[in-house]
Each structure stands twice: as C-alpha cells, then as structure tokens.
Amino acid sequence: MPANMRTAIYLCLAFVLGSVIGNPVVANQRSTVNELALMPVPASVKIQPGRLPVSATFTVATKGYADDRLRAAITRMIARLAGRTVLSLSYDLAADENAAALVIQCERAGELVPSFKEDESYRLNVTDKQARLTAPTVVGALRGLETLLQLLQSDRDGFFLPGVEITDQPRFQWRGLLIDVGRHYQPLEVLRRNLDAMAAVKLNVLHWHLSEDQGFRVESKKYPKLQQMGSDGLYYTQDQVKDIIGYARERGIRVVPEFDIPGHATSWLVGYPELGSAPGPYKIERGAGIFEPALDPTREQTYKFLDGILGEMAGLFPDEYMHIGGDENEGKQWDRNQQIQAFMKEKGIKDNHALQAYFNQRVLKILQKYNKKMIGWEEIMHPDLPTNAVIHSWRGPASLAEAAKRGYNGILSAGYYIDLSFPASQHYVADPLPENSTLSAEEAKHVLGGEATMWGEWVSPETIDSRIWPRTAAIAERLWSPRSVNNVDDMYRRLAVISRQLEELGLTHEKNKGMLLRRLANSDNTGPLRTLTSLLEPVKEYRRYEMRPQTMLSPLTGLVDAARPDSDTARHFTSNVDEFLSDAPRFALYRSTLERTLTEWQNASRALGPMVDRSPALQEARPLLNSLSAIAEAGLEATSYLTAGNAATTEWRDAQLARLDEAAKPKAALEFVVITSVRKLVIAAAELPQLKSTTPVEWNKRVTIMAAKP
C-alpha cells in the first residue's frame, strides 16, 4: 500500500478509534493502532504500552467457571494460533495461572440453548506479562478468543499480541446469516465451515432456510414423502441436523430453522399434493422466481399436517424461534380455487392478505402449542398478529421501523442481500437503526439486529463461500460494532486481513477461483483469465437470471461463477486513477502503476483470444475481450495524452466514450466495474485545456461530474 494511502487510513482509523478511546496513550502508539485489524471493531479499544510475545511456550489457563465448550474452543484457538505461527504449541491447559500467557476467567456457562438474551460481553487485557480474558459467560469468552486471534501480529522479533485493553459487547443481539439450502443443497462441511467463519466475525444466528419450491431438505419421520419426493435425495437426516445444531452451539450460535409457508412450498406438494390449493400433481420446481403453488389455508387437513410437521421440527430444533417464511405468496392458486373463494366469503375474509393472516393465526397456535415463537418475513405483519412474533424485514427498512412502532421485535435483511452481488461498502452502510431513525429509545429496543441472506439460486458448494465471504464480515461489523464505526476505506483494509484468516477455517472463497478458472480454460495457464475476471463482477440484483437463464440443475461453473462480487482490482484502480488525476497538471502520481495495469489488461485481451478458441466453455467470454481491449486502449491513450500534456480532440473523446458505453453493457451476465474511471481518464484528456483556467481541484470535480454517466 502506498505511503499516502496508509497515512489516510491511519487518520481515518485514529478518528474511528479516537471516538471510543480518548486515551493519551494512543498518541504514543500510533504505529500499533494503525496495524490493528479487528473486525468487528470492539466497542472500546485502548492501546497500552508493551506487547506479549507468542512463542512456543504459549499456554492457557482457565479460572472460575470452565466447561467442555470452553475447553474445546481453547483447543481450536491454539490450533489456529499454531497454524499461523508454525509453532508447536501445547494443548494442555497450564496448571499455574501465573505461568500462563493467557488466562480466561468466566462466571458461568451461559444459556443452555443459545439465545439472543445471551450475555456476549467480554474484556480482554493484554500487557507484556499476560493476556487476561474475562467474561460473564463462556459465549463471551468465545467472542473474546476470536478477538485475541485477530490481534496476533508479527515483525522481525516474532509473533506477539499488542498491549490493549478491550471492553466489548454487541450493539445488536441478533446477528445472523441465512443460508438457503432449498434451492441448492449444501453439504454438511459447507455449513460447518461457514459456522466457523460466522463465529470468527461474531455472528450468532444461522438462519437455516430449509424448504423452498425447489427442495425440502430435512428428514421427516412423520411425513417421509417430504424429503423422499421433494429433495432429489439431497436432504439432512435428523442426526445430521442435530450434528449441525451441536456444532453451532459449541460456537455460541443459534440455529433458527425456516419452513417457508404457505407459498414457496412446491416441494411439499410433490409428495402431498392434497395440501395444495390446486389439484396437482406437482413436481419439484427447477426454475428461479415466484411460483403459484401455495398450501390450502381453508382445509383442516392442512393444519393437521402442519401440526404434525412443525411439531416434529419443534422437537428437533431447540431454538425458541421458528421461522415460517410467509413471503411472496401472490395467491393466484387461491384466486382460482372456488372452494377457497367460498370459504373466504363465508368467513368474511376480504382478500388474500387477510386469508394469509388467518393462516398465520392458525400456524401461530400450532407453534405456541410446541412452545415456539414465530418469526416471519414482513408480509406476516397484521393487526391480529401478537406482538411476541418477530418481523423479518426484507423489502426495506420502513417495515422494520413500523414493526417497532407497533411493538414487534424485528430484524433487518433489506440491505444485506448478499446474493445480489453488491459490494461490501453498500451493505456496510445499511443500518438497522440509522442515525436519523425516528424511533423512540423504547421503540428502538425492538430492533434486534439483522441477517445477511445467502439466497441459493446461483450457488454451489464450490462457489457459495465466495458469495458469502468476505463481504458478510462487513455486515457482521455493522451489527456488532458501534454505529460510529463506519469508515469504508478502513473497513476494506481490515476486510482483506480477515478474509485471509477465514481461509484457515477451510473457507474456499479465495482458493476456488483458480480452480474454476483452470477448469474453464482446461489449462494451468490462467493468468490472462484471472486478469479479466478481476475486473468483472456478476450483474447486480436479479439480472443474472434474465441475461443467462438456467435451471437449478444447471452447472454453476461458468465465468460468472468464477467472477466475484466487489472487485478489489477495480477498487484499487479507481483509487489510482483519482490520485493520478489529482496530481494535475503533473500527472506523475501512480502514472507507472496505471500504465502497467492498463498494459496488462491489453495483453490479457490479446492472450485470451486463442484461449477462448480452444475452450468452448469460455465462448460466452468472447464479447468481453473486445470490451477489455477497448477499455485498455482508451485508458492507455488517455494516460498518454495527459502525461504528454496534449489535449485529446473531442472526436477522439466521443469515439472512446462510445466504445466504453458498448463495453459497459453486461455480457455473459458480467459487467466491467472500471468503466467510470476510464471514462474519467478519457474526459480528462479532452479537458486538458481547461486546466489553465481553473484549479486542479475544480478541474477534477468537473471531470468527475462529466464522467458520471448522464
């Protein structure tokens, strides 16, 4: 990282931490603060003098309450510490507290079943003598152990923990990740490694979206046709479910199951068509979108079935809450079913929303019978819904505020749809309780937190990690850290470090890209392809399916699957272009970096032609090559004009902008994310003469405004 960026970041971080520190020691320890990469940032961090070396003699002692969960967490922590340091650390707890490098002191186990009422707070004090982690509960200690691992640093003298005093607790109690295994089944090891990653960034709810139009993924012993006919054989046995719940609990993570009803339930109807609102037969849905099948809310048989299955699942899942979905039922089957229409008339139910409210009331009674509280997507909100239900806001934050005002607890997912390929920066600014919230303090307490949602249309076991991570760590920070922790550049600085650490837990977000590219190229020589994909992101929102229709059975091995959201390369390029232009009229800053980068793109576009010829799996990339070539050429020529001090003609500019417009059009469901910066270069080249009559700062503003697409 260039020195001036480091300075900028340091200033930002100092600002961020300054707001919670206010300690004169900080000023003397800047270099250390600058290197901290904690994510989520703790509620309070005070830098202290000194450092605790981490050597082969590092040992841990416990004091006060300790149990198997804590001891297992210590073992895992030591394994990760040993892995990073390549030191043969001892796994035996130190008998003598004074001899231990780390002392962990807890008061109690915490909730028997993980709960959002858990006390997750901890304090971590590191001096040159010892590190002390104290927490009321073992779960708090688990959170603190993750912070400890993030503190590990090194220099020529070895590994060490910097002197700090950290006091930490979460801003929100409900910090979740939804994994949709309905649309694409995910093997147990995918869930396990993602639970490890969640724990690393202090998320505490796995929202397990277990049923969808495209699959019912849990074994029911009562209604076995659910999984037998509704899952293609891809489901979790009850033993496996227990295994995942236990694995999550070990990490202080709740498992909230979702059984999405009355819509999104086609897979239920394959084995039990009698539950549907149309006669059937039904088959497992293979497409993506919103489908018509819905449970029939007017027949007692439906509720008898739901009592059976939800009762069975209530026994399997210990969490206090059960998510019943409730979203996106358009009621088209209901409209066409005369018996349903007659029922509505008879009961005075005026529309489908009211009919669904009736359905929810009945489901609520079933859940209550099994001692479960209801959570559902925002559509479930209705005057008849009791206020101990939790509202899951997905269409926008307004419903969350409205729910809070009406006295419902709520969680936010609008803004955290990680399946839509938006950058981390965009998720990072979505706040469940923004500064301008109109909620009273009392109402604000109803905002429990939020959940990132990994909807499963376009993720396979090979790619899912790269869709969740590292971006979800930024969301985890939003949900844990103080609202004032909001510097995007510093978030990205730390995200890069955390992303690497996630790899030690088996996450494949980084390493699978090379594998996907090798398969596509049928070659180990994937350099040019890597260059290309580093500039591309999958199209945003739901455009992928429009541009490149596939079914749930289609392979997820294309170029769009190898490309990742939130291109680092593009972010660095954007920053370099801005620095370069800010150096007007000299244009020396980052000049060689830009030229080298653009030349690399040009070389890649040339090298890729023969590769695409050989690899039919890359055919869809062909139009991207012309775009890449146009981008590189425009950028190189513009840079050359600027550095030579020659103004480009408007004809040249317009020709380049036209080519860039063409390059900006998505192809193969991918889009280049450097176009705006190249537009800036092109426009700047044509605007060179204006530099004489204005300041560089004003000139830059003008160029930036012109480059922003009309």
Place this chain on the structure above:
Amino acid sequence: MPANMRTAIYLCLAFVLGSVIGNPVVANQRSTVNELALMPVPASVKIQPGRLPVSATFTVATKGYADDRLRAAITRMIARLAGRTVLSLSYDLAADENAAALVIQCERAGELVPSFKEDESYRLNVTDKQARLTAPTVVGALRGLETLLQLLQSDRDGFFLPGVEITDQPRFQWRGLLIDVGRHYQPLEVLRRNLDAMAAVKLNVLHWHLSEDQGFRVESKKYPKLQQMGSDGLYYTQDQVKDIIGYARERGIRVVPEFDIPGHATSWLVGYPELGSAPGPYKIERGAGIFEPALDPTREQTYKFLDGILGEMAGLFPDEYMHIGGDENEGKQWDRNQQIQAFMKEKGIKDNHALQAYFNQRVLKILQKYNKKMIGWEEIMHPDLPTNAVIHSWRGPASLAEAAKRGYNGILSAGYYIDLSFPASQHYVADPLPENSTLSAEEAKHVLGGEATMWGEWVSPETIDSRIWPRTAAIAERLWSPRSVNNVDDMYRRLAVISRQLEELGLTHEKNKGMLLRRLANSDNTGPLRTLTSLLEPVKEYRRYEMRPQTMLSPLTGLVDAARPDSDTARHFTSNVDEFLSDAPRFALYRSTLERTLTEWQNASRALGPMVDRSPALQEARPLLNSLSAIAEAGLEATSYLTAGNAATTEWRDAQLARLDEAAKPKAALEFVVITSVRKLVIAAAELPQLKSTTPVEWNKRVTIMAAKP
C-alpha cells in the same frame, strides 16, 4: 509445450499405443491420438474416424441390467460433464436408446460386496453417431464412465468425444491406496473426495489404516475405551464407517480395514493397559518412529480381547479380508518380560519372530471364526502361515516374489511409498511383476497387485491431497495398464491433465498451496514465495523428521508443507537446460526462456528478504534465499558465458560449484531440485573450449557426466 517436445511425445505415445493397437487407422489420426489423455491407459485403444459432439442435448440410455448404483454413477458423470462444458445437461435417462448420445449396456450387478474377483472389464465404442459402453458388470461400466470423461476434448467447434474403440481390463486385480488415519485423523470429507479420485483413476481398494501407536480411530461398542482414551476424540463412529463403506461400494471400491497388531498398538493400551507386554500406564504416542509397546501374545486375555474386537470389526467391515499389520515389532517389551520369556521356553518358541508367528496363528483362528482372510505386512510370512493369507510387501519386491513362490498371494507397496516425497517417475517404474521376474506363469498369478501408501506422520486435512495426488495416478496406471505402457514423459503429459480433472472432485492438491503460502506470508502477495517453493521439494525418505522434529500435535503449515513432491518447474527447467546445451555451440534454443526463468528466481530471492523479515513463520526459509540467489546467479552467469561464446575460468567454475554444493544442502527439510541442471550450465561454461575438438553430442555427454555429483 514447444513443438519439438510435442513431436517427441507424440512419437513415444505412438510407440506405446502402437504396441497395443496395430491398426492402420492410427496412422491417419495421429493428431487425435496425440491429444488423448487417458490415465490409466486402457489395454487397447483403436482410433476411429469421426467424433461425437457433446452438446446440450447429450443424453444417456441404459440397456440390459441397470440398478441404483449405475444410475447414481450416470448422474455423477453428467454432473462432471456439465461442470466442464457449462452446458445444462439433462439428468433424465433417455427412453429411446437410438436418441441417446451414450448407451450403457451391462449384464449384471457384479459382486454384492466389492471383491478383487470382480470383472471390471468394459468396451467403449465412440463413433460420430453414438457412444456405446458395454460391460459384464456395473463396476466395469463405472470404470468405462471414467474413461469416457477422460476422453472429453474440445476445439473451436465445441466439445466432443473422439472416435475410439477401447477394450479394457486391469492388469492387476488389487489396486489400492492406503490412508493412515492413525497418526493424523482425516475427516470424512477427505476420505470421500479421495475415494472419488481413486475411482477416477480406477483404483479399487481403500486400505484404511485405522489404528496406530498415535490413535485408535474406530468406535468399538464392545471396548469403548479404545476410542475414548486412544483417539483424542478423533474417531469414526460405526455409522460413519458404514457411510464410507457404502460410498466406496458405490464406486466399486473395497474397504480393507487394518488393525495393526501386536506392535504399533500403543493407543490400544491407553484404555486397556492389561493387554500390553509391560505394565503401563500408557499414553497416546505423539512422536514418529518405531515404538516398543506390543500386545502380550502369551496371555489368553489378549486373545479373548482380540476375539471381541476383531469379531466386532468383522461384522462392521464386509470385505473378505482383514489386515492385521504385523510390521515393525522389535519385541523389546517381550525381551524384558519374564513371564513372556518363561512362556517361550515352555513352548519351545525360539525367538521373537517365532513368538509373533504363534500370535499370528492365534489371530488367524479368530479371523477364520469370523470368516475373514488374513492380510499382513511381509513380516507375517512364516512356515506355519496358511497360504490363503495375503502377504503385503513393503521392504522390497523380493518378499513378494518369495511369497508367490511359496504359494501366497501378495501385493506390493515397496516402491509406492508416496509419503517419502519421491517423484511420480520413480513410483511409475516400480512393477509388481517386472519384465525380468523369475516367477513362473503359475506363480505370477499370486501377484495380485499393489497399494500406494499414504502414511500419516506429516499430513493434515489441508495437505494430504497434495501428498497423494497427482502422483498416485501414475501408480494407478502401473497397476491397471499393460506393462509396456511405461513412457515417463508421456505419463507426465497426461498426469497434468488428470490432475486438473481431479480438482472437479473437490481435491485440494493444487488449490491449497496458495492458501498455505498466503497464511505463511500473511499477505495476498505470494508470487516470490510461490517461485521459491516451485523449486523446492520436501526432503526424501525419513529425513524430514530428523531435520525438523515435530510431534503429531504440531502444525503442518510450514514451508515444507506448502512445497510439494515432484516439482513440475524443476522438470521443465531440466528439460530446457538439456535442450539449450544440446544446441551447442549456438546455444539459442530455450535461451530466452532460461534467462527469463533464472531472472525470475533472482528477483524472487530479493523480494523474499523483506517478506521473511515481516513473517516469523517464514524464518526457516531465510537460508534458502541465499541458496536461491546463488543458483540464479550461477545459472545466469553461465548462460551468459555460453551465449557469448566466452569460456569461464576454472576459478569461476569452482567458486560456483562450491556455492551450489552449499545450496544443495537441505534446509528447513526442503531441497532444491534444480541444482544438477545449474551445475551442468556452470561446467559447460568452463568446458566451452572443448567444443572445438569434439562433436556437440560428445561434449554434452561429457558435461553431463561431470555435472553428476561424484
């Protein structure tokens, strides 16, 4: 690949295939033969005109016998085909045989429990109309499906299967991979993906080495202290064992369990010290090597216990064979135990070998009671051993031949110790029945095959794949293909292709290297580190433990773990140097490649200094940087002398050779594998004057001889 190497390989391949083909069509289809990358090479391949396109309409039909195992294999094959082609293929079987691209015709299921008596033969005929796979058994069809996937090729016109007629069956019936989970436990997903990889190269035995001094890895319900006290909690439940056996059976793979007794059994004695030949107490062994603890062969209690545990395991593992180890018991505990000495005297047992033979006789009776045949390491061979036992040869091929002469069936592992970091080429030439074998045809039938052995001292779930693959594919070829298939260059050409294909099965041998380097460097910028490790291999044989002692609890995340056996870079460099020198006195061939390569090494050695400074985990690499620098400098200077036609002085030569000698010394349990080639360059530079008085060929011979270390 340079054109002249392609030609060379083509000629070799034509020779190889020519010996089994003898078909005039071959001559007309050379370009296609040249591109085939089948591994193991089938018994007979005939090239036919035409090609079968693989498009989105590709479907499969079955004819004759079909069962769930076959259908599941077809589904897996389609998923892999779809993954590579990015085509949305149908998973539904074609109803009409004529409309299908591939027709599979079997006669019967094959053995209920996979057996080495299985008929694994198949025929695969591909024309421009259709592919037909016929096999007597479903297992034969599974083998043929793997060949089909290896046949997939592509060009500008799309994906296709080339026209071929393949008739195939294995040379040996027992083609195994031993995975030692005793020293390091391996999770189920590691076993599953390795079973997939085994199936891909037609291996048919997973030899599951389940107990060791360092761990007892199976749940015993009868003697639960075995796993409770002997495994650190890392063991397979009986359900998980059944799961793995089922997974293997689906792929036509046997699972032969090994319970290594009477030595290598420390972990048994932790829970059951009364079985030992010394009083105990015992604890789980953490070191590597040969240890003293051994079961007491003189007490009835031992046999009662073995009857219990082996009986329980006989019920769990359906294979006809049970491996009882029997290796490396030095009998030191026996020598010191007076009761044992008295027993030997009383029974007239003259030495420890005889005592172990007595023990084996008793174990044999137990196995017979449970209808199991015995297999054990070669030490079990003894006049009293019945000839239906299988001898597992590990110290050398002599014992295999001796066993065959005495009428025992035997398998070979000597030569296939993949834990020792030797290159694939070395394993490839080890033949269970070499051409110069002195066995009669009848005796030769006793040679059943062989097994690669993945001993587990230094492998973690992160690194084990890189120790097994791709080298084991070369061993798989040795055990399946005709003996005449033995061209090393062509093996490596195909191995590179197969290695990439293994990645689609989830194997991590390639992708985990980057992850390990990122962790070591604590940075994404691992280019120079990758260059360094590409020239290094772990030291061979058992020197790693001597040079860099660790326990079984130590992290396997060091540079030696990131480096892989059998460096491709070194092999290519060696070849380039030879080509370059063969071009004497012009020295133009590969000159620029060599210069670029050596310069890259020099740059890497410079860039690595600061990286090592920052990363204490890389401290052990520091001495390697000087070596790398010396190697690069010597190579560059020598190349410069040669291309300029200037003879180097003997002083210069001696100084360089001395530096290279220093560089050749292993450091951090790693060694450079390019030294001999650089020595060649250095010596050649000093020998330039001799070129005038001899032919380039003679001159090259002389240089080669001089460069070979005295």
